[in-house]
Amino acid sequence: MQGDLVDGVERIAVLRANAIGDYLLAVPALEALKRAYPGARLTLLGTAWHAEFLTGRPGPVDDVVELPPISGISTAERGHTAPEEVCERLRERGFDLAVQIHGGGRFSNPFIRRLGARVTAGLRAPGAEELDRWVPYPDFHHETLRFLQVAALVGGVADGLEPRLAVTGEDHDELARAFGEPPPGLVAVHPGANDPRRRWPVERFAEVADRLDRPVVVTGTGEERNLVEGVVAAMSRPATPVAGTLGLGGLAALYERCDLVIANDTGPRHLAAAVGTPTVAVYWVVNLINAGPISQTRHRPLISWTTTCPVCGASGVDLRAERCPHDLSWVIDVSVGSVMEQVRDLLTVEGRSGHD
Template sequence: MGGLVPGVERIAVLRANAIGDFLLSVPALDALRSAYPDAKLTLLGLPWHAGFLEGRPGPVDEVVALPPITGVSTSEGGHPVPGGLCEGLRERAFDLAVQIHGGGRYSNPFVRRLGARVTAGLRTPDADELDRWVPYVDHHHESLRFLEVAALVGGRAGDRAGGLEPRVAVTGRDREELAAAFGAPPPGLVAVHPGARDPRRRWPVERFAAVADRLGRPVVVTGSAAERDLVEGVVAAMHRPAVAVAGTLGLGALAALYERCDLVIGNDTGPRHLAAAVGTPTVAVYWCVNLVSYGPLTRTRHRPLISWTTGCPVCGADGVDPRGERCPHDVSWVRDVPVDDVLEQAGDLLEETRIAEGATRRLRG
């Protein structure tokens, strides 16, 4: 653990990627905010960060949306740092620049060009050093990794209410957007999210449908516009009615919808993190390797079901070595997780919610 940097008035934090990746960094952002309560914290992110975080209570004061930069704000090649960008950011006179973006091969040179008095972050052996750094190693939980970086400059884990799990506030604007696009969610609603960016992390749609049918609850199936086939596939496979919501809700409205649910069931994906961050219990299917880096850190309200498949079901290619070649097959690596196991955890969490709601009603009555 490092000491506080004296005289910090402006902090830049680089974290320019997707919603789940951002949410995993929130405990570290909270730790930085607690360590430097009077400093202005600027997130160097993407345009969606700016829209989602505007007016939302939390540790971030402002967002600078970066253009595509290879290794910094996009994984695509051929996007150098635009001329004048770093010079413009230097004019903000950051006292502290923190890299919680990755191993640092591309991001550390970018952070050093910001001209901050002190830089801190992650580093693989082939990356430039920052003033304070911790090694970036495989198979480490992302939230804990970023908290190690915050600790380099005096940030402490769990200073805020809620501890190690990320929290995100739902705003009145979110709820208004939900009402306009969806209406009033019914009591006892359960959300099912069958999508995941990597098709190998997707539990089969017919198994989501089987769980949703057997819960006997009102069900909404969520997904992006690109996941419409998955969403409609779950609804079509169900014997009970369900509402399909594919690409019609922004992130804020989706957060408000999950806030109104008694449970969210899904894969290892950003919406699972979003549901947990707004305080909703979750059940999710995880591939064993991804659970280490992206799984929930607590089990009271979040239950991961784990697939122990370590090789491609088609060709047997090893999936554990992060330096190995990815085989071309996109079949599910998590289909071995049984329906009954997911149903058992879902029922357990719903029963706990029912008991807690009953106790609350008795106290109010």
């Protein structure tokens, strides 16, 4: 249901203080808020990487406040409460509207209410504190759509459901310094994911890359260097490893120059899509529901229907159950052939077909 616009809004605070993929899923809602209040200043309450990456970048965010460690808000670690001096500095900004699109609200809704905004809006799981305007927080619901529901509470209207991200001249310069000029027809492979259970085996990424008659770059963070090198070592053709040598801006510029990105469900997959590059990605079914591509015209998810741990049988769909300790892949039922089918089809649709 569309909510009424809030009168006299000049300053908006939005809480979304997590990783790159999480931020990108929220971009359509941020754009909807900016469209509803074009004269207002939109401040993202985020973390250090948000400030570094978004400052000066065209988009709906006008400025970023870097939050200190706060449990359930800017860190997963327990024991960090929001210092009163932080809340006081935020109150001094005189926010007219404070929006919570960070989670179910157990920790974040009390924090949002401490900011002193005239109107608060956001998500609310059972038992969480109410805001002035709120929508429920069910477990299985696409994140982008739930954030757009929050924006709608205060008059925000979507103009597209997939995130968009501007690549800047500084991003291109970073890419040129670290990588040089990307070759034509480049395909990127990204074998990492924060949760090991979401990782497709490196040998399968290598097999897919070998079957492309194209230059291949294998990307990852510094912590994912072993995965990157594992794909390169398993390939029979040469590939270029890029592990920890590019920041987010340089990685965005690299993906923008690729014909296709093949990945797990991870932030870089969202980054590639946001800069306009087609993607093929391996998804565990629950993550597909909450964070998969909404449009499949240029983005093709391959779905693993595994719902229990391959080792002990613990449920993966009971989100309130304790996580079992096993980190084996839950997505190995996705075949190389099914991935290659989508790779071929997308490259053909995009007019970028190679030989495989």
